[in-house]
Amino acid sequence: MKEEARERGQATVEAAFLIPVLLVGLLLLVQPGILLYDRLIMHAAASEACRLLATKTDAAGDMAESCEAYVRHRLGAVPPVSCFHVHEGGCSWEVSFEGDEGSEVVRVLIANEARPLPLLGAGGALLGILNERGNYRIEVEAEQQVQPEWVYSASAGDDPSEWVGAWMG
Numbered sequence: 483m484k485e486e487a488r489e490r491g492q493a494t495v496e497a498a499f500l501i502p503v504l505l506v507g508l509l510l511l512v513q514p515g516i517l518l519y520d521r522l523i524m525h526a527a528a529s530e531a532c533r534l535l536a537t538k539t540d541a542a543g544d545m546a547e548s549c550e551a552y553v554r555h556r557l558g559a560v561p562p563v564s565c566f567h568v569h570e571g572g573c574s575w576e577v578s579f580e581g582d583e584g585s586e587v588v589r590v591l592i593a594n595e596a597r598p599l600p601l602l603g604a605g606g607a608l609l610g611i612l613n614e615r616g617n618y619r620i621e622v623e624a625e626q627q628v629q630p631e632w633v634y635s636a637s638a639g640d641d642p643s644e645w646v647g648a649w650m651g
Contacts, residue, residue: 506601513565513599520560520567520596520620527556528590528624535581535588536628546579553577553592564597568617585628593621 531553538545554575562569574594581588595617598606606612613619 524592524622527553531590532624532626568595589625591623
């Protein structure tokens with residue numbers, strides 16, 4: 483009987499050491515998962531914004547505003563929780579656009595910050611991967627050619643009406 487009590491005590495001591503190690507290990511896996519989720523959503527929104535900029539020109543000339551509204555709607559998939567997206571005092575997404583359907587290349591840049599989880603902030607500060615506010619800065623840039631390469635090298639140029647003439651004649 484005494485031997486059984488000793489083995490139970492040993493299991494309790496082992497669990498007391500193992501549980502904190504497992505929790506820290508889990509915490510170390512959660513933060514990269516959160517940052518990866520943010521980057522995936524941001525990259526998808528930036529890529530779709532490139533496609534919109536490259537294919538649609540608004541007659542009123544405010545395509546950037548429409549595109550920004552679309553991007554911000556897509557970024558709504560990121561929860562407004564500080565470890566995903568610092569959202570204190572208003573939306574902190576930074577969205578910028580370059581180019582339109584008349585350009586050779588369109589580019590979209592999306593940036594944001596995420597607060598590190600407890601305990602990881604100290605490690606991030608020691609590694610120098612946090613900014614001056616103690617947050618991770620996440621930036622995503624997407625770039626897309628407006629027309630495929632063959633369009634620019636074709637004898638008909640980049641005017642679609644000339645393509646029809648070249649095909650018909």
